[in-house]
Amino acid sequence: MVKKKDSDPNALVVEPYGLYKMLPRLDKVLLRYSQDNNESYDEYKDIQDETTQDIFGVNEPKRFTFNPSTSSVCVRKEGYRAYGYKPEPSSIEGIIITEIGKAAHRQLLNIFRRYIEKSRAEVDVISESPPISGRLDLLVYNHLVKEYQVLDLKFIGIYPFKKLGRSELPQELLSTKDIYKPSPDYEDQILYYVWAQRQKGIDVTCANIIYFDRDSGKRKEALIPWDARAEARVANFIENKIKPADILINEDLHRDIPREEKRLPEPSVELDYLCGYCNYLKYCVPGQKIGREGLGHLKKERAPRWVAKTAQERAEKMKEKAERLQISQPNLL
Ligand code: SF4
Numbered sequence: 001m002v003k004k005k006d007s008d009p010n011a012l013v014v015e016p017y018g019l020y021k022m023l024p025r026l027d028k029v030l031l032r033y034s035q036d037n038n039e040s041y042d043e044y045k046d047i048q049d050e051t052t053q054d055i056f057g058v059n060e061p062k063r064f065t066f067n068p069s070t071s072s073v074c075v076r077k078e079g080y081r082a083y084g085y086k087p088e089p090s091s092i093e094g095i096i097i098t099e100i101g102k103a104a105h106r107q108l109l110n111i112f113r114r115y116i117e118k119s120r121a122e123v124d125v126i127s128e129s130p131p132i133s134g135r136l137d138l139l140v141y142n143h144l145v146k147e148y149q150v151l152d153l154k155f156i157g158i159y160p161f162k163k164l165g166r167s168e169l170p171q172e173l174l175s176t177k178d179i180y181k182p183s184p185d186y187e188d189q190i191l192y193y194v195w196a197q198r199q200k201g202i203d204v205t206c207a208n209i210i211y212f213d214r215d216s217g218k219r220k221e222a223l224i225p226w227d228a229r230a231e232a233r234v235a236n237f238i239e240n241k242i243k244p245a246d247i248l249i250n251e252d253l254h255r256d257i258p259r260e261e262k263r264l265p266e267p268s269v270e271l272d273y274l275c276g277y278c279n280y281l282k283y284c285v286p287g288q289k290i291g292r293e294g295l296g297h298l299k300k301e302r303a304p305r306w307v308a309k310t311a312q313e314r315a316e317k318m319k320e321k322a323e324r325l326q327i328s329q330p331n332l333l
Pocket residue numbers: 073074075076077267268269274275276278279280281284286287288290
């Protein structure tokens with residue numbers, strides 16, 4: 001490597017081993033990889049459109065499809081994605097952490113799929129109206145109660161891991177030890193998967209999210225029964241978040257106006273620190289305000305009172321069923 005000498009800026013100093021250093025070059029590879037990955041959705045959609053034209057001879061106007069994982073964090077992000085805003089590249093450390101998480105995720109899914117009978121891994125979940133497409137991790141058949149559960153694995157950092165607590169759990173879940181309140185973004189995502197499976201007639205009775213602390217390997221589990229509370233939450237996600245964003249984005253997507261004039265959905269983020277991690281923060285004025293002032297100024301949706309009552313009744317029915325089937329699992333309770 002050649003650099004200018006501090007004392008005499010015109011004199012050049014040669015550091016021969018600097019020429020052989022690999023880390024700066026590998027960092028460039030990772031940044032390039034991360035950029036390609038961010039762009040791959042649009043490229044993939046373009047290839048699909050061209051193929052549809054080739055094999056069916058028709059060219060349907062391109063419709064934007066929502067991703068449950070992005071939408072559950074904030075639907076405004078979907079607007080930036082739809083209109084082709086370039087996401088800020090992650091830091092090298094961020095890319096490496098993400099890749100470690102992806103590799104561990106893939107490996108654990110392989111193990112669970114091989115060992116748990118009647119489980120199905122990476123099931124595509126698609127709904128047409130509104131257009132949403134994603135992939136759930138694992139559909140597990142519970143042989144005790146003869147019902148399905150949707151299981152999702154999340155690898156997270158120590159800060160969000162520590163924030164997972166039990167204090168806001170509904171009353172009927174508090175008597176079960178070692179289950180935690182899920183983070184609101186993942187809750188929307190996994191409940192959408194449960195809802196979509198049930199639409200297909202698959203009897204999914206609850207959702208489980210297993211959180212892994214990426215540093216220590218520690219785990220925490222969130223369990224979300226499919227009850228009135230879950231139904232109200234997923235209805236709110238689809239009706240009040242995705243549907244209005246779908247109308248807005250798909251109306252403006254093909255309008256011949258500058259990108260800056262295209263309408264973006266209102267933020268739906270429920271945890272203010274997520275704006276700090278958002279790759280669109282530099283474009284997003286409301287997100288910058290949330291980062292400074294928190295979420296206090298945004299209205300929070302509250303489920304009506306009858307929802308909690310009906311959820312409690314369902315918990316009673318599940319208890320009766322367990323007693324009727326004479327299921328006792330002292331090691332699990
Ligand atoms: S910065 Fe915050 S409000 Fe803006 S798109 Fe990202 S998550 Fe949503």
